Amino acid sequence: MSNLLVSxxxxxxxxxxxxxxxxxxxxxxxxxxxxxxxxxxxxxxAAIVKFAKDSIKAFxxxxxxxxxxxxxxxxxxxxxxxxxIYSYIEALQMATGVADDDLRPAFQKLATAGxxxxxxxxxxxxxxxxxxxxxxDLDTVSSALAKAVGGxxxxxxxxxxGLSKSELKTMSLNDIMLKxxxxxxxxxxxxxxxxxxxxxxxxxxxxxxxxxxxKGLIDGLMLATGATDIADLQTKIINLGTTLASxxxxxxxxxxxxxxxxxxxxxxxIATFTAxxxxxxxxxxxxIINKLKAAYVALRTVSFAAxxxxxxxxxxxxxxxxxxxxxxxxxxxxIALDKFNKSKAEAEKPFKVPDFTGLxxxxxxxxxxxxxxxxxxxxxxxxxxxxxxxxxQLNKIFDLNYIQLYAALQGKLxxxxxxxxxxxxxxxDENVNAADYLSKKLAVSQGQTSMLSQFLRTLPDAKNPxxxxxxxxxxxxxxAKRIGALSFGTAAPSSVxxxxxxxxxxxxxxxxxxxxxxxxxxxxxxxxxxxGGLGAGVIAGVNVKxxxxxxxxxxxxTDAQVxxxxxxxxxxxxxxxAKGSVGIR
Amino acid sequence: xxxxxxxxNELRKALKKFAPELxxxxxxxxxxxxxxxxxxxxxxxxxxxxxPSGFVKHEVKTAKFPMYDATEARRGIGYKLTPTKPNxxxxxxxxxxxxxxxxxAIFETAGRKSGVSGRFSPKMAGSFAGSGKLxxxxxxxxxxxxxxxxxxxIIKAIEKAAIKFARGK
Numbered sequence: 001m002s003n004l005l006v007s008x009x010x011x012x013x014x015x016x017x018x019x020x021x022x023x024x025x026x027x028x029x030x031x032x033x034x035x036x037x038x039x040x041x042x043x044x045x046a047a048i049v050k051f052a053k054d055s056i057k058a059f060x061x062x063x064x065x066x067x068x069x070x071x072x073x074x075x076x077x078x079x080x081x082x083x084x085i086y087s088y089i090e091a092l093q094m095a096t097g098v099a100d101d102d103l104r105p106a107f108q109k110l111a112t113a114g115x116x117x118x119x120x121x122x123x124x125x126x127x128x129x130x131x132x133x134x135x136x137d138l139d140t141v142s143s144a145l146a147k148a149v150g151g152x153x154x155x156x157x158x159x160x161x162g163l164s165k166s167e168l169k170t171m172s173l174n175d176i177m178l179k180x181x182x183x184x185x186x187x188x189x190x191x192x193x194x195x196x197x198x199x200x201x202x203x204x205x206x207x208x209x210x211x212x213x214x215k216g217l218i219d220g221l222m223l224a225t226g227a228t229d230i231a232d233l234q235t236k237i238i239n240l241g242t243t244l245a246s247x248x249x250x251x252x253x254x255x256x257x258x259x260x261x262x263x264x265x266x267x268x269x270i271a272t273f274t275a276x277x278x279x280x281x282x283x284x285x286x287x288i289i290n291k292l293k294a295a296y297v298a299l300r301t302v303s304f305a306a307x308x309x310x311x312x313x314x315x316x317x318x319x320x321x322x323x324x325x326x327x328x329x330x331x332x333x334x335i336a337l338d339k340f341n342k343s344k345a346e347a348e349k350p351f352k353v354p355d356f357t358g359l360x361x362x363x364x365x366x367x368x369x370x371x372x373x374x375x376x377x378x379x380x381x382x383x384x385x386x387x388x389x390x391x392x393q394l395n396k397i398f399d400l401n402y403i404q405l406y407a408a409l410q411g412k413l414x415x416x417x418x419x420x421x422x423x424x425x426x427x428x429d430e431n432v433n434a435a436d437y438l439s440k441k442l443a444v445s446q447g448q449t450s451m452l453s454q455f456l457r458t459l460p461d462a463k464n465p466x467x468x469x470x471x472x473x474x475x476x477x478x479x480a481k482r483i484g485a486l487s488f489g490t491a492a493p494s495s496v497x498x499x500x501x502x503x504x505x506x507x508x509x510x511x512x513x514x515x516x517x518x519x520x521x522x523x524x525x526x527x528x529x530x531x532g533g534l535g536a537g538v539i540a541g542v543n544v545k546x547x548x549x550x551x552x553x554x555x556x557x558t559d560a561q562v563x564x565x566x567x568x569x570x571x572x573x574x575x576x577x578a579k580g581s582v583g584i585r
Numbered sequence: 586x587x588x589x590x591x592x593x594n595e596l597r598k599a600l601k602k603f604a605p606e607l608x609x610x611x612x613x614x615x616x617x618x619x620x621x622x623x624x625x626x627x628x629x630x631x632x633x634x635x636x637p638s639g640f641v642k643h644e645v646k647t648a649k650f651p652m653y654d655a656t657e658a659r660r661g662i663g664y665k666l667t668p669t670k671p672n673x674x675x676x677x678x679x680x681x682x683x684x685x686x687x688x689x690a691i692f693e694t695a696g697r698k699s700g701v702s703g704r705f706s707p708k709m710a711g712s713f714a715g716s717g718k719l720x721x722x723x724x725x726x727x728x729x730x731x732x733x734x735x736x737x738x739i740i741k742a743i744e745k746a747a748i749k750f751a752r753g754k
Binding site for chain 1: 588589590591592593594619668669671675676677678679680681682683684685689690693694719721724725728735736739740743
C-alpha cells in the first residue's frame with residue numbers, strides 16, 4: 001500500500017530504536033552465552049555419545065575394509081600371506097600416517113592388477129611416495145600404477161609425475177617404476193616427518209583407538225542386550241528407542257492429566273506464603289536452590305562424567321539412556337536456576353523512581369501504572385498488617401499472661417495499679433506508643449505518691465486537744481479546795497427581800513451579808529417537794545418579787561385590758577400567790 | 586524536510602491524559618492549519634474524465650496495475666495528528682498529511698523520476714511542484730504552495746500548548 005506523506009512535525013525515535021536494538025543484542029548475547037553454557041554441558045554428554053557412535057562407525061568401516069581385502073587375497077591365492085600383509089599395512093600406516101582404510105584398498109588394487117604380495121607391497125610403498133611427492137591422493141596414484149601394471153600407462157601420464165606419453169610408451173614397467181622411485185624417493189618418509197605428517201600419524205592412532213573402542217562398545221552392547229549378532233542388536237536398539245519414546249509420551253501425559261492439580265498446588269503454595277512468612281519462605285527457597293546449585297556444579301564437573309563413565313563400563317545401553325536423562329535434567333535445572341538468579345538479581349536492584357518532571361521524554365502511562373502499583377502495594381501492606389493483628393488477637397485468647405492481666409483489670413484497682421497492668425498489656429502488645437504513655441503516667445503517679453509521703457513525713461506533729469486539760473482540771477481542783485477551805489458566819493437572815501415598808505417599794509434591798517442556810521437540817525424532799533421542787537405546769541424558775549405602787553399597777557392593767565380588747569381576746573386579772581402579786585393571762 | 590520537535594509526541598500524550606480540554610483546543614487549532622492544504626490538494630486531483638481511460642476504475646480489471654477513482658483518491662488525502670510509527674530511519678511524524686490511495690499516489694508522482702514521457706505520464710493533468718523528495722501534482726504541490734506557513738503555525742501552536750500545559754492552564 002502506497003502512502004505518500006508530508007511530515008510537518010516529526011520526532012526522531014532512532015535513539016529508542018537503537019536502544020531497543022542494543023537491548024535486544026544484549027539479550028541475544030546473554031541468551032547465546034547461556035545457550036553456549038547449556039550446549040557446552042549438553043555437548044559434554046553429546047560428545048561422549050558422538051565418540052561412541054564414531055568409534056562404532058570406525059570399527060564397522062575397518063571390519064568391512066578387512067573383509068574386502070581378505071576376500072580379495074583369498075581369491076588371488078594370497079590368503080596364507082594375509083596376516084603378513086595386514087602387519088605390513090599396519091606398520092606402513094604407523095610410519096607414514098596414512099590410514100589403513102586407504103592402504104588396504106590401494107593394496108587390494110595392486111594385488112588385483114596381478115602383482116604378488118611382495119611386489120604389491122613394494123609398489124604400494126612407491127605409490128605412497130608418489131602420492132606424498134605429487135600431492136595426489138593415494139587412491140588415484142595406486143589406481144594409475146595398477147593400470148600401468150596392466151599395460152595402460154595413460155593414467156600415469158595424466159598424473160603429471162614427470163613421465164611423458166612418449167617415455168611411457170618406450171619404457172618398460174620396471175623402468176617406469178625405477179624412474180618413479182628415483183623421482184619420489186623418501187617422499188612419504190619426509191612427509192611423515194612434517195607437522196601435518198605427525199598430525200596424520202596422531203590421527204591414525206586415534207582412529208585405531210576408535211576402532212578398538214568401537215569394537216569394545218559393540219561387544220559390550222551385544223553382551224548387555226544379549227544380542228547374538230549385529231542385526232539382532234540393531235533390532236534391540238530400535239526397540240529401546242520406541243520404549244523411550246513411549247516413556248516420554250507417558251511422562252507428558254502424566255503432566256497434562258495432572259495439570260490442574262499442579263496448578264492448585266502452586267496456588268496453595270502461594271496462599272501459604274502470607275505476609276509474615278514471605279521472608280522465611282524466600283530464605284528457605286534460596287537456601288534450597290543454593291544447595292541444588294552446588295549439587296549441579298559438582299555434577300557438572302565430576303559426578304556427571306564419572307557417572308556416565310561408570311555406567312558405560314557396566315552397561316553401555318543404560319549409560320546412554322542415563323546420560324540423556326541426566327543431560328535433560330541438568331539443562332532444565334540450569335535454565336530454572338538462571339531464571340531464578342536473574343529474578344533475584346533484578347529484585348535486589350534498588351528501585352529507581354522515574355523522574356516525571358518536565359515534558360520531554362516522559363511516559364505518562366508508566367506514571368499512572370506506577371501510581372496504581374504503589375496503591376496496590378500499600379493496600380497489600382495494610383491487609384497484611386490487619387491479618388497479623390487479627391492473628392495476634394486470636395493468640396491473645398489463649399495467652400495466660402493476657403488472661404491474668406485482663407482478670408486483674410476487672411478487679412478494684414487504684415489508678416496506679418491500673419496503670420501498671422495497662423503498661424504490662426501494652427508491653428505484651430508491643431504497642432510502643434501506649435507503653436510510652438503509660439510508663440510516663442506511672443512515673444508521674446509514683447512521683448506524686450512519693451511527694452505526698454515526703455510531705456507527710458515532714459509535717460509537724462498535730463497538737464493534742466486534750467493536752468491542757470490536765471492543768472485545767474488541776475486548777476479546778478485547787479479552786480474547789482480553795483472554796484472548800486472558806487469559812488462563813490453563823491447568823492443569817494431567813495429570807496432575802498420580802499415585803500417591806502411602802503417607802504421601800506420598787507427597790508431591791510439587800511440585807512447584811514449574813515448568810516444562813518434556810519435548808520439546813522431539811523431533807524431534799526422537804527426542800528423541793530414530791531416533784532423535786534417543781535409542780536406540774538409550774539415553770540421552774542426564780543421567784544421574783546416586784547414591788548410597785550398602785551398607780552403603776554393601775555396603768556399597766558388598763559393598758560393590758562385595752563390591748564386585749566383591741567385584739568379581741570379575753571383577759572382577766574386574778575390574784576395569784578401572795579398579796580401584791582398580779583398575774584395576767 | 587520535517588522539523589524535529591523533541592518531546593512533541595509525549596506532550597500530545599500528556600495533554601490528552603491530563604489536560605483533555607487543552608488537547609482538544611490544540612487539535613482544533615492544528616486542524617485549522619491543515620485543512621486548507623488538504624482541501625487544496627484534493628482540488629488538484631483530476632476527475633475521472635481527465636484521466637486515461639485505462640487507468641480509471643472500471644468493472645473488468647485487466648491487470649494488477651492500480652486504478653484511479655477520483656472520489657477514492659480525494660478521500661485518500663487527509664491529515665493525521667497522532668504520531669506515526671517510526672520509519673526505517675527512526676523518524677515518527679507527529680503531524681502529517683498523506684495521500685494514501687494507490688491511484689492518488691500514482692497521479693501525484695508519475696513521471697517524477699523518469700520524466701514526463703512515454704504514453705502514460707504525459708496524460709496526467711496538472712503539473713509538478715515542490716522540491717527534493719516532496720515533488721508532486723496534488724498534495725506536495727499544495728504543501729509547496731503553502732510555503733511553510735502551516736508548518737510554522739503548527740509548531741507555534743504546539744509550543745503554545747506546551748507553555749499552557751506547563752503553567753497548568
